[in-house]
Amino acid sequence: MLHVSMIGCGAIGLGVMELLKSDPEVAFDVVIVPEAHMEAARPLVFSLAPHARVADRLEEQGQQPDLLIECAGHKAIEEHIIPALKRGIPCMVVSIGALSERGLVEKLEAAAREGKTQVQLLSGAIGAIDALSAARVGGLDSVVYTGRKPPGAWKDTPADGLFDLDNLQTATVIFEGTAREAARLYPKNANVAATLSLAGLGLDHTQVRLLADPGVTENVHHVEAKGAFGGFELTMRGKPLAANPKTSALTVFSVVRALGNRAHALSI
Ligand SMILES: NC(=O)C1=CN([C@@H]2O[C@H](COP(=O)(O)OP(=O)(O)OC[C@H]3O[C@@H](n4cnc5c(N)ncnc54)[C@H](OP(=O)(O)O)[C@@H]3O)[C@@H](O)[C@H]2O)C=CC1
Ligand SMILES: O=C([O-])CC(=O)C(=O)O
Incomplete structure (x- = not known):
C-alpha cells in the first residue's frame, strides 16, 4: 500500500482522487490546501477519500508519507516540496511551468540530494x-x-x-x-x-x-x-x-499512471 500526501485539491487533485478511490494499493492520507480553504475542501476530500485528513502543511513529527505529490502550483513547490525533499520524502511535481523560474530546478535538486531522495517531474499533458x-x-x-x-x-x-x-x-x-x-x-x-x-x-x-x-x-x-x-x-x-x-484531462491520467507505477508490482 502506497501512503500518499497530495498538495492541491483543484481540477487535477480531485480528478486523481476520483480515479484512484477504488485502488486498494493507493491511500491518500493527507490533502494539503491553503489554510483559508480547508473548510471548503473537507467535504470534497471526504467524498473521495474518507480517511484522508485535510491540512495546510505536512506534520514534521510522526508518520511520514511514502510520497508527496504536488498538484497545486508554483507556491506549493517552495512551501511544501522543497522542505519535504530535505526531510527525505520522495516527491512528484506536476506544475512544471513553475520550474522555468531561474534557479528553482537547482533548488529542487539540492533539496533532494540533501534528503537523499528523488523528485520526479511528471509528463502531464504531453507525451514522448x-x-x-x-x-x-x-x-x-x-x-x-x-x-x-x-x-x-x-x-x-x-x-x-x-x-x-x-x-x-x-x-x-x-x-x-x-x-x-x-x-x-x-x-x-x-x-x-x-x-x-x-x-x-x-x-x-x-x-x-x-x-x-x-x-x-x-x-x-x-x-x-x-x-x-x-x-x-x-x-x-x-x-x-x-x-x-x-488543463488537459491527460494530466490527471498522467498523475494516476505515475502513482500506479509506484504502488503496483508492474510499472509501465
Ligand atoms: N504538467 C502539465 O502538463 C500540467 C500542469 N498543470 C499545473 O498543475 C497545477 C494544478 O492544476 P489544476 O488542478 O488544473 O489547478 P486548479 O486551480 O484547479 O487547482 C489548484 C489547487 O491547488 C491549491 N493550491 C494552490 N496553491 C497552493 C499552496 N501553496 N498550497 C496548497 N494548495 C495550493 C488550490 O487551492 P485553492 O483553490 O484553495 O487556492 C487548488 O485546490 C497548476 O500549477 C497547473 O499549471 C496543469 C495542466 C498541465
Ligand atoms: O494542456 C494542458 O493541460 C496544459 C498546457 O497546455 C500547458 O500548461 O502547457
Missing part, C-alpha cells in the same frame, strides 16, 4: 518525454513546440489585451519565441513548453509558438524534434477538463 530525453543523450539539434488552444483558454493572459479573443475568426499566433519567454508571459499555460525544455534543449533553445484558434475545441500540442537519433513529430489533441479548461 521518454523519447525526447533519450534523444538528448545522443544530441538534439532542434525542438519546436506549437501550442494551439481555443480563444477562451487564453482569457486572463497577455493575449487577452492584445487580441479580441471573443471575436477571432482565424487561428492567430499570440506568441513566438523561446520557452523561457513563453513561460514568463504565459505561466499558467507553460507546463508543456517547460516539460519539453527540461527533457530536451533547455528553456533558451526550445522554440515555442502559441495560437488562439477558434477552429479547435481541444488543447492541441505539436512537437517536432530533430537530432542525432533522427527525428519525430507528435500531435496531441488533449480534451480539456470541465473543471479547468486550461
Whole structure:
C-alpha cells in the first residue's frame, strides 16, 4: 500500500482522487490546501477519500508519507516540496511551468540530494518525454513546440489585451519565441513548453509558438524534434477538463499512471 500526501485539491487533485478511490494499493492520507480553504475542501476530500485528513502543511513529527505529490502550483513547490525533499520524502511535481523560474530546478535538486531522495517531474499533458530525453543523450539539434488552444483558454493572459479573443475568426499566433519567454508571459499555460525544455534543449533553445484558434475545441500540442537519433513529430489533441479548461484531462491520467507505477508490482 502506497501512503500518499497530495498538495492541491483543484481540477487535477480531485480528478486523481476520483480515479484512484477504488485502488486498494493507493491511500491518500493527507490533502494539503491553503489554510483559508480547508473548510471548503473537507467535504470534497471526504467524498473521495474518507480517511484522508485535510491540512495546510505536512506534520514534521510522526508518520511520514511514502510520497508527496504536488498538484497545486508554483507556491506549493517552495512551501511544501522543497522542505519535504530535505526531510527525505520522495516527491512528484506536476506544475512544471513553475520550474522555468531561474534557479528553482537547482533548488529542487539540492533539496533532494540533501534528503537523499528523488523528485520526479511528471509528463502531464504531453507525451514522448521518454523519447525526447533519450534523444538528448545522443544530441538534439532542434525542438519546436506549437501550442494551439481555443480563444477562451487564453482569457486572463497577455493575449487577452492584445487580441479580441471573443471575436477571432482565424487561428492567430499570440506568441513566438523561446520557452523561457513563453513561460514568463504565459505561466499558467507553460507546463508543456517547460516539460519539453527540461527533457530536451533547455528553456533558451526550445522554440515555442502559441495560437488562439477558434477552429479547435481541444488543447492541441505539436512537437517536432530533430537530432542525432533522427527525428519525430507528435500531435496531441488533449480534451480539456470541465473543471479547468486550461488543463488537459491527460494530466490527471498522467498523475494516476505515475502513482500506479509506484504502488503496483508492474510499472509501465
Ligand atoms: N504538467 C502539465 O502538463 C500540467 C500542469 N498543470 C499545473 O498543475 C497545477 C494544478 O492544476 P489544476 O488542478 O488544473 O489547478 P486548479 O486551480 O484547479 O487547482 C489548484 C489547487 O491547488 C491549491 N493550491 C494552490 N496553491 C497552493 C499552496 N501553496 N498550497 C496548497 N494548495 C495550493 C488550490 O487551492 P485553492 O483553490 O484553495 O487556492 C487548488 O485546490 C497548476 O500549477 C497547473 O499549471 C496543469 C495542466 C498541465
Ligand atoms: O494542456 C494542458 O493541460 C496544459 C498546457 O497546455 C500547458 O500548461 O502547457
